[in-house]
Amino acid sequence: MGNTGIPAYLNSDLSIHQRVEDLLGRMTVHEKISQMLHKSPPIPRLGIPGYNWWNECLHGVGRAGYATVFPQAIGLAATWNPELIYRVATAISDEARAKYNQKGRVEVHDIYYGLTFWTPNVNIFRDPRWGRGQETYGEDPFLTSRMGVNFIRGLQGDHPKYLKTVATPKHFAVHSGPEAERHGFNAEVSMRDMRTTYLPAFKAAVVDGQAESVMGAYNRTNGEACCASTSLLQHILREEWGFEGHVVSDCGAISDVFKHHQIVESAAEAASLAVKNGCDLNCGETYQFLVEAFDQDLISEEIINRSVRRLLQARFKLGMFDSFEKVPYNFIPSSIVDCPVHRHLALETARESIVLLKNDDLLPLKREKIHSIAVIGPKADDELVLRGNYYGEPVEAYSIYQGLVERSGKDICVKTLPGCDLTSDSQKDFDEAINLAENSDIVVMVLGLSQLFEGEEGQEEGNLPGERSFGDRSSLDLPGVQEELLKAIHETGKPIILVLLNGSAVAINWANENVKAILEAWYPGQAGGLAVGDVIFGDYNPTGKLPVTFYQDVNDLPPFRDYSMAERTYRYFTGKTIYPFGYGLSYSTFKFSKLRLYASVIGLDEIQKVSVSVTNTGTVEGDEVVQLYVSDHEASVPVPNYSLMGFEKTHLVPGETKIVQFNISPSELVCYDEDGYGFIEPGRFNIFIGDHAPSNDCAIQLSDGLETLFEVVEELQEKKYALELGEGFCIEKLPYLFYKPKTNHTEKLPLILFLHGMGSRGDDLTSIRIQGLPMHIENGADYPCIIVSPQCPQTKTWIDLSRELNRLIDEILETYSVDKERIYITGLSMGGFGTWRMLLENPDRFAAAAPICGGMIEALYNPELLKAIINIPIWNFHGDADSVVPVENSDYLVKTLKEMGAKIRYTRYPGVDHDSWTETYANPALLQWMLSKTRKGDKLKTY
Incomplete structure (x- = not known):
């Protein structure tokens, strides 16, 4: 008892540690086990309410009624704007708290109304065929880390005592298909690839983002089930990174341990193995067999206590055991859900996510010169496709057609036809679409993918009733007869703007060569149509950059099941691409100059400072994403061709010049041997600064970047300081x-x-x-x-x-x-x-x-x-x-x-x-x- 006469665990003046230990000491072992299931039942005698740990908010509060729907995660990544992603996540967590305050506090057992969110997905989009790549922040560990950390911070809030919500980066750690095999698949990966590609974003989420929770993956990694892995959950996550939160399994992953991975023979053994190795919470039912495991001495109460302690810690941090007025987030009203500020933020984010891939002087359109627009494509007037997956219900949403109607104005006639179906090879609707195009000044073709062609295994979300996602793709081409439709419309001679709706790269080789303007809009959320309209008419100058590489052919890639990073992503690929990672055009033009280093030679433990001037040489104001890439010229072990090590989005008016500075820390120059041991080698490093990743073989003409060399030495000599006056640029x-x-x-x-x-x-x-x-x-x-x-x-x-x-x-x-x-x-x-x-x-x-x-x-x-x-x-x-x-x-x-x-x-x-x-x-x-x-x-x- 505390001094107030109430149980210590209900005394908010005590530390969370004291309160957790007090409550833990009052629980029976069966009660403790019951709290390790995602549907945790109430314990009336202790006043513990029931709680469902499962909630989703990948790009908006999902599956819980109305919510603001922001662009799909891959679109968020295309903004290359971590500060914007923080604002988006803050809006999402505000809406999440509002929903919890309205319903979850009383009916907390309901799924999707709790405060523990199983997001973001910080897996690396290593191969464009993976159906769930759309849920990630792309193919690069650095970009994924920056975006993931800011999303986590926005979700969890900045209160010194209470968490607004719990963020759960997933799926730890090596997980990116095949979807159909995920419950039994063994991802074989070198420790070098683990350290350079698959682990950095998780480390950033835990160390920099201070994520309270982590979700384990379905698959095995190098023979160990991820949700029962000593290497991942104990050695790396807790001992190396110092993680003190809780680990949750993916849904059904603990039963996979014995049913599909066949590591053990029974549910009780699977449950005890997972808990012993650090998986605290089971999304599923398998942990109910911990009672049996405890009775058979397969697991001790001390180990059970360890997991329950971590779970209770999260609930105390969320303020679930404190009086209403103590928790400031309890006062967030339901009126904040889909409020005007959030609607505008959804529009702002959708605008920033759009990537201008090509523009042969067609865009932006001038309204006074246009009388009619044809919007053609199977998803041109489809609102559902905007949402991607893991979404909420928007109060209002604008398809691409609806957005163009809204933004065109009363003097422009906008009409739409599907032209074809995504799933059919029939061309029966071509003639009608061709006729519409022939009688229009401009044609906007809306083509791409949908959740049917890319998604989670068996996913119904984002599909029509009765349809389920195919999972992964086997081709990078546009499905159905979409390209044939595009060619037929092209024959009319009318100017074409191609708008792509998709969550992964598509091989649009013909379009790139023949279509005048191409926009990548991803799955842009509820304001997608408005955002596309704003870009097409020049009310917004596009700023998005690709978070993935657009390859020319699927046959240029290694086998999908091969987890080696060789010939994958811009960091290792040596073939020809359509568009490189980091690429995206603007209605303005920019020039880089005055690339400066703090020193041409630095020591092993020194920070290298890099500055560059960027000038808007165009006639309209716009944003440029200044990107810094580094390559190791003299590594004794295999290393990436180039790695992103810095980027900054900066706004410039015509004629304006700004200096952008980056710091390259020694940890970013680490290379790894086959055993995953990291070290910094003396040698020469090349710096590339530009508006895209370095690419020697690309289907398009790329702007030139700036390059320079610096050397890292083991022992500094006098020449290190013979610098005259160097230039820099502070924070x-x-x-x-x-x-x-x-x-x-x-x-x-x-x-x-x-x-x-x-x-x-x-x-x-x-x-x-x-x-x-x-x-x-x-x-x-x-x-x-x-x-x-x-x-x-x-x-x-x-x-x-x-x-x-x-x-x-x-x-x-x-x-x-x-x-x-x-x-x-x-x-x-x-x-x-x-x-x-x-x-x-x-x-x-x-x-x-x-x-x-x-x-x-x-x-x-x-x-x-x-x-x-x-x-x-x-x-x-x-x-x-x-x-x-x-x-x-x-x-x-x-x-x-x-x-x-x-x-x-x-x-x-x-x-x-x-x-x-x-x-x-x-x-x-x-x-x-x-x-x-x-x-x-x-x-x-x-x-």
Whole structure:
């Protein structure tokens, strides 16, 4: 009992650990076992309500009535926008809580109304034939990791005590078909492929995303059933990654252990094996045989306790045992479901997911020049196909035809016909469709796939009544006579826009060569038709990029059942493609320039900084996804051709240039031997930056990227620091010049922050190379410290950027070996004002400061502000003939500070105008004085 007289497990003032242990201690072994089934019954004597753990929200709350339906997961990946995916997941979890608050709290035993969601699917889409690849974030581990982590964070919320919902990345760990064999299939995979391809997204989900739950897969991996695998669930997931949440089996996977994998002979043995090896919750009924296993001493109560403890932990984190008012998520109202904000977010996301694959000057259409549009295709006016699978019921949805009607306006006549059926070889409807095309100005062909052709084994969802998904595909071609219909319409000579609805790559070789414009729309959710209309009419400039490779022929791929990554995905494929991974066009054009590295040579434990300029060279504003790929030139073991190691989506107006920076951490350069042992090898690495993955053999003309090399060495030599002035770009979007001394120092180095004057603002670092400390470095000066000189944006001054400057300093501290007790600041003119402001706002950060021909406006009116800096050594400089900043500013500040007992020196140059910094920085006395200071007191002079 707690102090309040209630059981400890009901006392929300106690820790979750204390409450779980108290409740666990009150339960019988049979009660504990009952809670390990996904349909956990109530325990009335303890006040534990029944709970159904099974819920879905792959791209919207699924199977529980009305909900906002966002694009299918593969479409979410095509946005290449992790921040957007976080917002989508946040909206989904809001709707999930609202549904739970409305119904689940009272009828918690109902499936699909709980708070534990078995999503996201972070399996790697290794082969386009896999029917469930549409549920993933594509073929790349890095992209999948970024998207998966943000989806998990959005689902689980950011409250310090309570989870909004529980996220469950699945299917751990090597799972991607064949669907028809998944209950008994053994995926044989090398440990190298495990570490480089199949495991990274799960590791990110657990370590970075802090997922509370993980779902095991149906299949075996290298002979071990995934839901009863010592290697996966114990050694990797818990011991290596430190996972502390619970593991749930896929539905029926525990019975597979004895029925199909035939690892053991009975249900009791299968249940005990799975629990012993770390699978805590059974979606299915097999764990009811744990009673029998316990009676036969196949499993101990201690092991059962371990699993139940993890399950109770999740329910306590969700606030299920706390009073209503304690849990903030309990106040999310049902009105948030499909609210206007979420509807707009669904439209925004659908727009960003659309990939423009081809455009021969046809798009965007001009409404004033169009009188009629024919929308032709078997799914042109089908709302069901928009949803993909694992979906909720949208309140309103727009098919492609309906969206074009809505977006065309009253002066354009839009008509539709199917033209053919997806499942039939009949061409009986061709003539009617051809006639419609001949009498229209523009033809929009809506072709692709459906859940019938790609989906989960036996899936009814997304299909017409009585139909079930075929599972995996055997071909990459458009099914039925869709291509024949496309060719027949093409014969009319009318301009064609091809819109693809599908969840995986299709081999549209003929279309790529003959159709003027092609849009990949995936399964775009409830707003799909509106989004396609917005792109076609230019109300939205497409920004999507492919999260998968579009191959030319299925025969170019290895056998589907082969889990080796050789010749799979852009990372290993060496054949010819239609469209490469990362590809997608825009109505604007972009140019990359000024590819810069922090260093041409780095040590094994150093971060490589990369920056590049991207310019909108077009006539309309748009987004570009800057992508960074790295290849290992001299690896002693097999490695990918290239690997994505960074990307950033950035918005630019015409003529605008932005600098994008990436950090390549040592862990991203790890390669693996056959046993899965990871190590970083010295050698040369190639960097490619562009708007798509590197591709030497593609059916289309690709834009050129930028390339450069850097070297990783085991022992740093002096050449490592012979950099002159390198360029960088910090997380706060400030470009900067960076200097490190030529001599290799073993001790931590001092750091000087140099702030330039008003005339050097902008985004061209050349302008700050010609003044102050950077100018002396350019002329050959060698300083025994790190010097960072950021550039102020054109529309700002340094006094506006204190937060950004602090973030820059923090980033330098995280990246380099800096003495935190010896950080200094100096600046001229506007930079002098910035120096004073930084001192005032961060008095504990700097060991000394040297403002030059600047001032502190605030102190002119409130001298009390100066008290914060009286203990900081300051050397102030000013020309007494300054025609820009009156010398009286400095006179007043110095006089006031001296009267307060401050440690301040003052040099007043007679007859010198505003350029007093020329003389200041030319005199070595300044740096001798500055570098002798430390926040703990004076040091011996080191310069």
